Amino acid sequence: MPTPRSNPNYKVYFSDVKIKSIVAKSLDDVDPDEITIDQLPSGKSFNNRIYYVDIHTKLRSGEESLVCSDASDTGEDEPLERITSRRTPATTSYALKVIGRGFDARKIQNEIASLLLLEKYCPSMNVPRVLSWSEDGMRVQTRSDPEGSVSLEEHDHLPIEALRNVTISDQDKDLDMKQGWMLLSRVPGRIIYTEDLEGDQGTALMMQIAAYVAEWRKTMPRGKAVGNMILIPQAKAAPPAATLYARSILPGTDVYIYGRLTGHVQPSQPLTTHLEYVTHRLKSALRKLEDSEIYDYIRKPMTDLVHKFMRDTLPQLDIAVPPEKRRMADCSKAFPDQAETGEKMMFTHYDLSPRNVLVTEDDDGKLNVSAILDLEFSGMYPIYEEFANTLVNDAYDWPKHSYETFIAALRALEALPAALGHAGFCCKGVEGDRDYLGELQRDEVLPFGDLIFHQVCLVMRVIENVAPWWLKTSCNLTVNELQKELDGAYARVERAIKSLEAMCTTVHCGEEDMEKPT
Structure with a gap:
């Protein structure tokens, strides 16, 4: 092909x-x-x-190797070959x-x-x-x-x-x-197939994958900024927007966190909070929308819609609130990720899908995870990003029951952020009513997490659809096909923003509601 x-x-x-x-x-x-x-x-x-x-x-x-000889077989000490x-x-x-x-x-x-x-x-x-x-x-x-x-x-x-x-x-x-x-x-190994994820075998595989993710989430040092990583010789000065992460990972070479590989615009200073991160990504997407002719059809309405969202709604969301104020003390005790003062970023694979997990089969026909591949987009990101990216950008990669097993295993390993901490946390559980959503926004409901996690996912959906990355000149779409794709992107942004607007009044915590902290 x-x-x-x-x-x-x-x-x-x-x-x-x-x-x-x-x-x-x-x-x-x-x-x-x-x-x-x-x-x-x-x-x-x-x-x-x-x-x-x-x-x-x-x-x-002309070379020889050591082999058993008749002499050694009979108990003699001297082999016949050198x-x-x-x-x-x-x-x-x-x-x-x-x-x-x-x-x-x-x-x-x-x-x-x-x-x-x-x-x-x-x-x-x-x-x-x-x-x-x-x-x-x-x-x-x-x-x-x-x-x-x-x-x-x-x-x-x-x-x-x-x-x-x-x-x-x-x-x-x-x-x-x-x-x-x-x-x-x-x-060694092959990628995971859909049929591998059924039954007890599928449960075992998802638990093994969770163990990998838990290890890097709990063992890798937290970063002080968001972004991918670069290698900088110690004899050279780092860019102003770069943040040191690890010394001497190679001889005379340090690791820094700096911007995003796929960003249309790179930051001029370190991105140290979730709000700074999503704000930068929105501005980068708007710049791409402005610079690329392929988006002409939706440029004006999309720009107006996103600017209004950034001005009126984004500052009111939970990701704009310092982490230590998001939860009551008892919640913070149970979930240390939320208990920290300030925001520290966590190592994130950023493309954790079945095609990037290898499995091998043992003599009994049992499958075992043999490796996790393709860390090309990995980096330091806010604590929700590993899960939000999967559910927004790779929603069909994992069957729902498989991802439920994965989330449950991470919860048991104490490697899950509070917003995904347990099934009944906020909004009356996964299957319960979400009173912050109207009829028009019910297609935006995600099957995991609470209000904060939903906000993170919906903001990511806005970012990904402002200037859809999958639309390129080389795609050879007809005018009508291109307009249909762009109309779909605009509709997704509009629905996500309506849902986010409805989430701005209260912060939910367990059985109680409290006014958003100031």
């Missing part, structure tokens, strides 16, 4: 020569003729081009992830930083191990050489006889070969 023009990995390919060069310059003692390459088919990955690389290590000509090589015949697998169009070095830095941080703070967790990477497609950066002193400009380290069997097509020669990339260990 050909890659659609609208996909970031459209016309993003590496030749076998370049891939072998990457592997040979990233790993020690590898011969090009020991490398085999297999590409993940088009349509299986959206933001990246994925290659699977196997290295079949074998003994070189060890003349440390190479052990084996096959090792890697994944080469080539970054798609529209992304820059920050996407690579963010995923590398996320993997290294999980390796440091959650060592028992299965995630890919970083071998090497390149922010510009040409330097080979490694853990011991994060600045990248080795270049891919020349392939002369590869034996001529190995290159004679490699074909570089005319298409390869025309491609932009300077896309960034990452070489990672390949973890």
